[in-house]
Amino acid sequence: MEADKRTAGIASSDRAVKISLQHIQMVYETRNRQMVALHDINLHIKEGEFVVFIGPSGCGKSTLLRVIAGLLKPTAGTMLIGGRPTAKPGADRAVVFQDDSVFPWLNVEQNIEYGLKLKGIARVEREEAVDRCLRMVGLTRHGIRKMLPKELSGGMRKRVDMARAVANNPDVLLMDEPFGMLDAMTKQKLQVETVQIWEETGKTVCFVTHDLEEALFLADRIIILGADPGHIHLEIDPSFSRPRRIGLKMTAEFQEKRGQLQDILNALSGKGGEELDH
Numbered sequence: 001m002e003a004d005k006r007t008a009g010i011a012s013s014d015r016a017v018k019i020s021l022q023h024i025q026m027v028y029e030t031r032n033r034q035m036v037a038l039h040d041i042n043l044h045i046k047e048g049e050f051v052v053f054i055g056p057s058g059c060g061k062s063t064l065l066r067v068i069a070g071l072l073k074p075t076a077g078t079m080l081i082g083g084r085p086t087a088k089p090g091a092d093r094a095v096v097f098q099d100d101s102v103f104p105w106l107n108v109e110q111n112i113e114y115g116l117k118l119k120g121i122a123r124v125e126r127e128e129a130v131d132r133c134l135r136m137v138g139l140t141r142h143g144i145r146k147m148l149p150k151e152l153s154g155g156m157r158k159r160v161d162m163a164r165a166v167a168n169n170p171d172v173l174l175m176d177e178p179f180g181m182l183d184a185m186t187k188q189k190l191q192v193e194t195v196q197i198w199e200e201t202g203k204t205v206c207f208v209t210h211d212l213e214e215a216l217f218l219a220d221r222i223i224i225l226g227a228d229p230g231h232i233h234l235e236i237d238p239s240f241s242r243p244r245r246i247g248l249k250m251t252a253e254f255q256e257k258r259g260q261l262q263d264i265l266n267a268l269s270g271k272g273g274e275e276l277d278h
């Protein structure tokens with residue numbers, strides 16, 4: 001593996017387990033019916049690992065991410081974060097959903113510093129954090145700090161959303177189809193920035209997507225979930241060296257792996273895969 005700031009001198013096998021899911025079960029109660037969304041999920045994610053979840057629509061990806069975020073309490077099983085049993089949200093985990101979580105009534109800098117203000121962080125430090133996070137997500141346009149979300153494009157709002165998530169310096173970043181609504185070019189740029197943020201900060205990332213190229217480009221490990229009930233079907237290590245840059249997607253090896261992944265998903269869903277890669 002290429003040496004970088006995060007892992008210099010630390011082999012992946014020596015890194016501590018950050019998230020441990022043990023026999024996680026999630027049953028939704030709807031009217032007089034029970035729906036088993038996740039069944040016996042066992043998973044260990046290491047500190048600084050970039051894990052991507054893929055699988056057919058409705059197989060439980062978002063449910064799993066919400067369990068890890070502490071937004072959903074599993075019906076059975078145990079979750080350890082940093083070795084401690086956890087069932088609630090915490091400042092150690094930040095979530096980026098498909099829809100922006102930015103507050104429309106706050107300007108860019110107020111959105112990014114919101115969590116820091118709640119923690120009582122002094123103004124000078126907050127300003128530094130806003131600057132650092134804006135740079136990290138590539139928002140350097142003059143006057144951007146005072147703009148309201150409605151004055152920004154979808155891609156810029158998503159960048160503010162990511163800056164908001166990293167400003168609190170969480171250990172774990174949970175991203176549920178964060179770029180699903182963006183055009184192809186913006187999506188690609190944000191994928192590159194996500195890799196750069198991850199390389200710079202060493203965060204543990206759990207990322208859900210339907211886009212197989214996105215999964216292969218970002219992941220240390222791809223976890224394929226199957227449905228009815230949601231379970232881990234297969235784990236894949238894309239084994240592309242790092243740092244990864246966008247040209248990787250043009251290589252024959254990348255496209256071959258993409259095809260193999262598509263075949264696995266098609267077989268899994270038992271159909272043409274039309275829902276699997278949009």
Ligand SMILES: Nc1ncnc2c1ncn2[C@@H]1O[C@H](COP(=O)(O)OP(=O)(O)OP(=O)(O)O)[C@@H](O)[C@H]1O
Nearest residue numbers: 028029030035037056057058059060061062063064
């Ligand atoms: N609040 C809820 N109440 C009842 N059932 C739910 C609830 N949320 C999700 N489900 C069900 O749980 C299953 C898993 O849903 P989930 O949203 O986790 O799937 P997903 O893999 O994220 O799908 P998609 O790719 O479409 O986003 C689905 O069958 C869904 O209908």
Ligand SMILES: [Mg+2]
Nearest residue numbers: 061062063176
């Ligand atoms: Mg989902």
